[in-house]
Amino acid sequence: SQKIEQNSEALNIQEGKTATLTCNYTNYSPAYLQWYRQDPGRGPVFLLLIRENEKEKRKERLKVTFDTTLKQSLFHITASQPADSATYLCALPSGAGSYQLTFGKGTKLSVIP
Amino acid sequence: DAGITQSPRHKVTETGTPVTLRCHQTENHRYMYWYRQDPGHGLRLIHYSYGVKDTDKGEVSDGYSVSRSKTEDFLLTLESATSSQTSVYFCAISAQGGRDEQFFGPGTRLTVL
Numbered sequence: 001s002q003k004i005e006q007n008s009e010a011l012n013i014q015e016g017k018t019a020t021l022t023c024n025y026t027n028y029s030p031a032y033l034q035w036y037r038q039d040p041g042r043g044p045v046f047l048l049l050i051r052e053n054e055k056e057k058r059k060e061r062l063k064v065t066f067d068t069t070l071k072q073s074l075f076h077i078t079a080s081q082p083a084d085s086a087t088y089l090c091a092l093p094s095g096a097g098s099y100q101l102t103f104g105k106g107t108k109l110s111v112i113p
Numbered sequence: 114d115a116g117i118t119q120s121p122r123h124k125v126t127e128t129g130t131p132v133t134l135r136c137h138q139t140e141n142h143r144y145m146y147w148y149r150q151d152p153g154h155g156l157r158l159i160h161y162s163y164g165v166k167d168t169d170k171g172e173v174s175d176g177y178s179v180s181r182s183k184t185e186d187f188l189l190t191l192e193s194a195t196s197s198q199t200s201v202y203f204c205a206i207s208a209q210g211g212r213d214e215q216f217f218g219p220g221t222r223l224t225v226l
Binding site for chain 2 (some may be wrong): 015098100
């Protein structure tokens, strides 16, 4: 099965700076990777999906990269704001052709005013 | 927000009692999932469904059963609740089963005394 490591449990960053979160995976190379945001007491909310043939994807202040050689995805939030404070999860298919996603444990981002 | 609800939202029960959690969707999505989320473990898949009456086990299925008799409802049953099943339970839905985003419900906080 897929193993995922989000290498920071918590990340503190000053407002206005760029936050960079890392997701590393082992085992097989997935066809795509997803990022979710989770606020306390709520379910995760989908943010972005990036496919293996896409090096980079953007949505407003969010940018995701996907390096299948390094088996790594980077998630960037530019011009970070206190409202960006949340836990961010990466998720990958559990296996080739799987209907299931395996989630990382998440990185808790705190944006300090 | 995707039309997905969970009931009950909170439940306290005693060890050994049966418990059923309900997930209801109005999106007509084919795939439905039950996860549990615990500190230090992140989101873990319990069971999932890929159609009416079609279900399969996830990573942590022991002690849980599921049923899906119609597209919109996915039930999770703890036959005999144990304290180790104290957790927050999330239901999720997906149109394409892992090839697209999952939409999560608001969660059920279950405490087993």
